[in-house]
Amino acid sequence: MDTYLETERLALRHFTADDADLLIELDSDPAVMRYLSGGTPTAPELIRERYLPNILGQYEKWGGNLGLFAAHKKDDGAFIGWFILRPEPEGPLDEVELGYRLRRAAWGKGYATEGSRALLDKAFRQLGVRMVWAETMAVNHGSRNIMKKLEMTLADTIPTPPDMEMIEGSQHGGVRYEITKEQWEQQ
Numbered sequence: 001m002d003t004y005l006e007t008e009r010l011a012l013r014h015f016t017a018d019d020a021d022l023l024i025e026l027d028s029d030p031a032v033m034r035y036l037s038g039g040t041p042t043a044p045e046l047i048r049e050r051y052l053p054n055i056l057g058q059y060e061k062w063g064g065n066l067g068l069f070a071a072h073k074k075d076d077g078a079f080i081g082w083f084i085l086r087p088e089p090e091g092p093l094d095e096v097e098l099g100y101r102l103r104r105a106a107w108g109k110g111y112a113t114e115g116s117r118a119l120l121d122k123a124f125r126q127l128g129v130r131m132v133w134a135e136t137m138a139v140n141h142g143s144r145n146i147m148k149k150l151e152m153t154l155a156d157t158i159p160t161p162p163d164m165e166m167i168e169g170s171q172h173g174g175v176r177y178e179i180t181k182e183q184w185e186q187q
Contacts, residue, residue, distance in 0.1 A: 004064075005118055007117075008114065010118075012069040012118075014067070016056075020044075020052050022070065027041055027047065032103065037164075038164075038166050070082055071083055080111055082100065084097060084098065085132075094131070097134065098116055098120065098134045120150060120184060132152075135175065139169030150179065151187055152179040153183070158175065160174060
């Protein structure tokens with residue numbers, strides 16, 4: 001495995017063209033997709049034909065430094081999900097999004113916080129990032145708690161996108177958290 005980043009318990013790597021089944025399995029769990037699609041799985045052909053090629057293309061676009069990264073437990077190699085560190089499609093490279101999607105078996109074990117903290121550190125210390133942001137539904141208390149643990153600041157409320165209005169709790173909208181390099185270094 002060609003490792004992008006290691007933490008105490010996790011190894012993050014670039015996805016490969018052979019990883020479609022990992023993404024399909026992850027996105028097929030209604031609990032994982034609850035705050036993304038209301039629990040509806042992502043169609044396998046969409047992952048194979050659009051999502052995975054886009055992921056691979058982003059590595060090329062951003063020199064392998066930014067994108068979506070497969071996360072595996074170091075002790076047994078099990079795939080637990082992914083982390084994301086990337087700019088908006090045409091946005092500046094010094095403002096990036098932080099995110100994650102983990103298998104249900106990995107929930108509540110501190111992996112999201114551990115992987116996110118390591119990505120923040122890499123972004124600010126090695127990649128020249130100035131600000132990192134993360135967004136979630138207002139009712140997604142699990143993700144909001146992780147953002148608070150990372151000492152990200154609630155920066156804004158955001159409207160629910162039309163394609164997410166069917167999701168339970170969508171009437172409460174979303175939230176955006178941010179952290180700057182200066183704030184990170186003061187921790």
